[in-house]
Amino acid sequence: MIDWDDVRYFLAVARGGSVRAAAGRLEVNHSTVLRRIAQLEERLGTQMFEKLPSGYSLTAAGEEVLELAEQMEASSHQLETRVFGRDRSVRGLLRVTLPPFLATHLLMPDLADFARAYPDIEMEVVSTGEVVNLTNREADVAIRIVSDRKTLPLNLHALKGPKLFSAIYMSLDRLEAWRAGALDSMRPIVIDGQGVPSWADEGEVRATGVPFRTPDAEAQIAAARQGIGMTKLPCFVGDADRLLARVPGVDLKAHATLWLLTHGETRKTERVRLFTEFVSRQLPAYAPLLAGLSISPRERAT
Secondary structure (H helix, E strand, O other): OOOHHHHHHHHHHHHHOOHHHHHHHHOOOHHHHHHHHHHHHHHHOOOOEEEEOOEEEEOHHHHHHHHHHHHHHHHHHHHHHHHHHOOOOOOEEEEEEEOHHHHHHHHHHHHHHHHHHOOOEEEEEEEOOOOOOOOOOOOOEEEEEEOOHHHOOOOEEEEEEEEEEEEEEEEHHHHHHHHOOOOOEEEEEEEOOOOOOOOOOOOOOEEOOOOEEEOOHHHHHHHHHOOOEEEEEEHHHHOOOOOEEEOOOOOOEEEEEEEEEEEOOHHHOHHHHHHHHHHHHHHHHHHHHHOOOOOOHHHHHO
């Protein structure tokens, strides 16, 4: 009988191309991966990998095993999500993934309210811009900023939220310097990997010179506060920062929409259902803030 755990190790090596990559993905040591592969090869009576200078390459037998192994993996995920979907408990783990800006600048108070309302639910908030696979149960709920609805997987249940607008921001003191005639231009601040942005010459204050780059969203904001340059931010982030101001002469741009995503079976669980209903009730109140038309409802209350 084939051990599913051995198949998992086989898939990790086949996809990663090396034992080292598989060990890192599975968070085990090198020898464990080798032992698992040897066990599977002995069970099947065939060699599945050829070791080359460039890494591990599948043999003809390995290619056949790969197709069947992927079918086993898909069946395993389907079984897990269906069983999980019948779980009606309000206890247990709830994994929520969302971009850093949404977590730190918008929804954390709401996540805190939900956690206080349901103290027996163990919440795990994964603040990342990376795409998380809901089908493989890497998360139970994803809140995503999506520019094109067609890019969402068809097997996910999607609830549409408000549109998100952005603007160009600079530090308030540098804006005052420009108004006083002591400043002509500013450097563009961009996320690492981007070149000179398309918005560089849109406003009354021009972004010129070599870009200032950072891979971190919070560092991007900090650089703008320090007057290094100007940068593009979601309105709900830039408008709420008392040290930043919109660059004059730049129109607001609607570039994406918020979506609340769950898997078809997973969304039937009680804790996922409670969370999605809770968040979907909160999001409409943020529509003016996301559109750059209002301050936060919580700030207005204070």
